[in-house]
Amino acid sequence: MQKPKAFLFDLNGTIIDDMHYHTQAWHAIMKDELAANLPYEAVKKEMYGKNHEVLERVFGKDKFSLSEMERLSIDKEKRYQDGFRPHLALLPGLSDFLIQAKKADVLMAIGSAAIPFNIDFVLDGLNIRDYFSAIVSADDVKTSKPDPETFLQAAQLLGIAPEDCLVFEDAPKGVEAAQNAGMNCVVVLTTHSKAEFDDYPNIISFIADYNDAFLKTPF
Template identity: 40%
Template sequence: MLPETPAKALIFDMDGTIVDNMRYHDDAWEVWYRKYGLPFERATFSARTAGMAISDIIGPHFPGADAAELDRLAEEKEGAYRETYLPHVAALPGLLGLLDRARAHAVPMAVGTAAAPPNIALILDTLVLRERFATIVSPSQGFRGKPHPDMFLAAAERMGIAPADCIVFEDAPNGVEAARRAGMRAVAMLTMLPAEAFAAFDNVIASVSDYADLNGNPALRFA
């Protein structure tokens, strides 16, 4: 277990963490998989793939495809997701209060997400949150997807904060594992999976349904 010291920086995953949108991704993925005659196991898909770079999800199905073709296939799915989710974009309860609290303590914040830039824009710009974050890190910048720790380590480095002083907010095992490999504590957001899905991780300091559940939780403190 990592030491329970005050948080000096916060790093947020986006999908399923800033917003509760994973079922819309699953809907788009199911249509995409069926179009190409591929088996789709909805019950396990998000738990297995959330946080991975989309090229790592699609690539194994099309081993002969070049980068341009993989980009086209990815955008086909992502465009469908954005179209269906746009009318429903909403921050998780309590998120804005937590962001305000962190800012009041001069605690920098970052986003580390596998989402493509247009998907990031859909969420952060619709909710007018982009300026809240010191940096946004994604595979489009050349980083490996989760469970690799690359994005979280880059976010910490850009903020000038030691990994052990960062707390990551994640809804998926791949993301919590990325935080563990980065030497960071994590809060498991239970928008997609139950708390039992994160029981094996020794870096999880809390499991909550939304950010309002963190009010008064001693695991998350800034001073």
Template identity: 40%
Template sequence: MKPAALLFDMDGVIVDNHQFHLKAWMEFSKRHGFHLDEVEYKKHINGRTISATMAHFFPDEKNPNVIQALGAEKEEIYRELYAPHQKPTPGLIDFLSRAMDAGIAVGVGSSAPPDNIAFTLDGLDLRKYFSAIVNGSEVSVGKPAPEVYLKLAEKLGAKAEDSIVLEDALSGIEAGKNAGAKVIGLATTHPAHEIIHSDLVINDFNGLTVDKLTSLFK
């Protein structure tokens, strides 16, 4: 059967921006006096909400206003770094057009804050392709919990088990699985061999067809 909906993560999927988030976190860690490397980034940060990651690095900070300000600082660093380089993942726009022509509902379910989602979707004129958005501030429990994708499927009028999640992060792939959806993993942040528990692994959207989506449900 054809999928009822496509549930897109944003960072590492709509845009291949892993290295810019990593650079932003490295700069942020220097400013605040803690060590961070790529292994720890992938384990504790990628795919998770900004509040969850700040709680990891600042476990003694209980003031939500301070946590929010720290998160805003990091995201401002990221946007400044990535703005001159921002572009959609190869093949994305053609793939989105084919999905829309096939009558498949399409939405974004991201752990990113609203400012980052606007930065990407409006900066690249992509918002017109997505019928619904759920951001990190709208969920009580972030990935790998399935809440973001369950809420997005509901907004799109679809069942998660009839949908496909498109993810790059290990926590996001797990969230898609926990939601009962099929999962396509993009080998952007992690190499393909680390995300083979996805139902399908791709490097980008070139060559991804509606027929390949349909085949996941056979």
């Protein structure tokens, strides 16, 4: 591929290794408050998209009112942040990678299904907000990944053509969103195994973290 002009990062599982804490928070709420007898692995499979979409996939669209889903969402995010806060850290190698990308004049954006409350928790907690010229959150799109809206909007905000963007993702639905946007993708293997990405020809590399030798080439 040609040298990318922009890097688009998912947040959870891609910048930080926190997906276990999201799943743990939802699992606790579903088990203790909503009496759903779901094993942890079943909840893990639903960990994509907006919070109300998670609830609707698990319980059906008519189970909760909008106010009930909002209350459950806030409770979940508070549980997640309380659990993850002591472990808040960038993935290995990412700090240097962001520095090198900025020096190389590669534009960067966040394209995440997270709400602003959680994006702010990460960007400000780790003092990395200045690296990103655009942020697209769950509140900014009508349709979540695998719809391409998140990444297409991020590219538009940066003023970069989709084909000149390289996406960093950790989840199959995110990779599918990148594919639907016409973007190549690097998969960070924090949450899913390689075998779960067999259907996506837009993947150009798998990395364990940002120390991977492959990441010397995009510059």
